[in-house]
Amino acid sequence: MVLQIRRRPLSRFIMQRASDRPKLSRLNILVGGPRSEWPPALAAGQISGPWIGVDRGAIRLLELGITPIIALGDFDSSKQGEFERVQAAVKDLRQVGSAKDETDTQLGVRVAMTEFSADEIVIYGATGGRLDHLLANLFLPLETRFRAVVARLIFVDRQNEIRYFLPGRYQIDKLPEMRYLAFVTFGEVGGLTLSDERYQLDHVDIHQPISFASNEFVGQTATFSFTSGIVAVVQSTDLSDNRAERYNLNA
Numbered sequence: 001m002v003l004q005i006r007r008r009p010l011s012r013f014i015m016q017r018a019s020d021r022p023k024l025s026r027l028n029i030l031v032g033g034p035r036s037e038w039p040p041a042l043a044a045g046q047i048s049g050p051w052i053g054v055d056r057g058a059i060r061l062l063e064l065g066i067t068p069i070i071a072l073g074d075f076d077s078s079k080q081g082e083f084e085r086v087q088a089a090v091k092d093l094r095q096v097g098s099a100k101d102e103t104d105t106q107l108g109v110r111v112a113m114t115e116f117s118a119d120e121i122v123i124y125g126a127t128g129g130r131l132d133h134l135l136a137n138l139f140l141p142l143e144t145r146f147r148a149v150v151a152r153l154i155f156v157d158r159q160n161e162i163r164y165f166l167p168g169r170y171q172i173d174k175l176p177e178m179r180y181l182a183f184v185t186f187g188e189v190g191g192l193t194l195s196d197e198r199y200q201l202d203h204v205d206i207h208q209p210i211s212f213a214s215n216e217f218v219g220q221t222a223t224f225s226f227t228s229g230i231v232a233v234v235q236s237t238d239l240s241d242n243r244a245e246r247y248n249l250n251a
Contacts, residue, residue, distance in 0.1 A: 023117045023118070023119075024049070024050065024116060024119070025118070025119045025120065026048075026049040026122060027050055027112050027116050027120070027121050028050065028051045028052070028122050028123075029051070029052045029053075029112060029121065029122070030052075030053050030057035030058075030068075030125045031054045031055070031056075031057045031104045031105050031123065031124070031125040031126050032054065032055050032057050032125055033124075033128045033129050033133075034128040034129050035060070036158075037157040038124065038125070038158060039156055039157060039158045042064075042124055045064040045065055045066060047124075050069050051066055051067075051068040051069065052068055052069065052070045052071075052072070052108050052111060053070070053071045053072075053090070054105070055073025055074065055075060055104050056073075056077065056078065057073075057104075057108075057124075058071035058072075058073065058086050059085070059086060062085055062086065067090060068090055069092060070090070070092045070093075071086050071092070071093050071094070072093075072095070072108070073095070073104055073107070074095065074096050074097060075095060103133065103136050103140075105126050105136070105137045106136075106140060106143075108123070109121065109123070109146060110145075113146070113148065113149045119152065120152055120154055121149060121152050121153050122154045122156060123137075123154065123155050123156070124156055124157070126155050127157045127160070138155075138162070138232075141164045141230065150165075150166055151164065158239070159236055159237055159238075160234055160235070160236045161175060161235045162233070162234050163232065164230060164231070164232050164233075165226075166230060167228055168225065168226075169224075169225035170223070170224055171221050171223045172221065172222055174217045174219075174221065174235070178235035178237045179216065179236070179238070180215065180216060180235070180236045181197060181215040181216055181217055181222060181233070181236075182213045182214065182215060182233070182234040183211075183212040183215065183224065183231055183232075183234075184209075184210070184211045184232040184233075185210050185211075185229060185230075185231055186209055186229070186231075186232070187209060188206060188207055188208075188229055189206040189226050189228065189229030189231055190205050190227040190229060191205065191226050192204050192205075192225075192231070193224060193225045194215070194222075194223075194224050195223045195224065195225075196218055196219070196221075196222060197217065197218065197222050198216040198217070199212070199215045
């Protein structure tokens with residue numbers, strides 16, 4: 001039997017306009033990072049909302065019993081049976097060449113921003129594994145073409161939630177499972193003010209990338225502002241085994 005595979009380059013697709021689809025409160029993307037970095041809710045298949053599966057992320061969604069609305073990637077590292085399963089289950093399958101100018105995460109975000117109107121674009125599987133992939137993912141919001149969705153992008157793994165902010169004044173809520181708070185600048189940032197966190201800043205101009213790490217909420221909210229640049233806000237926690245090792249709790 002000759003298997004007929006739908007090899008449809010993404011660049012040849014006539015993408016559906018966001019205005020043709022219903023507005024979403026949340027759109028999830030799963031890329032192919034290690035399962036070990038997944039938050040427990042994802043590992044249990046308990047995260048609601050539609051999904052885009054990118055390359056191995058599409059295969060893993062099907063293993064969780066979740067059918068993505070779009071699957072895309074080169075699938076070069078997939079076993080034949082895995083790709084056949086994606087082909088049979090996902091109506092909108094888009095296969096791209098392995099020699100491409102975008103990472104898997106960039107592909108997923110580009111489709112999400114051009115074909116959907118979502119309040120949040122939440123990305124899983126983007127951390128762990130290769131450092132070059134991790135850096136490409138973290139720097140993605142700095143690209144001009146993604147600026148329109150900077151404030152809607154969220155990266156989530158089992159220890160971290162990362163959100164990006166454009167200039168303004170914000171109040172954020174503490175996530176119950178997280179302990180630490182960090183403010184990360186990407187290049188120059190003007191007038192960064194942390195007004196009610198444990199460690200505070202008052203209209204400080206930042207001239208290089210820096211992570212103001214291991215800050216903390218004082219209450220259940222934190223307020224910050226800045227006048228130029230892009231700031232990433234990271235809420236994070238220690239894993240129980242890492243914390244024991246860090247503080248020698250088992251000695």
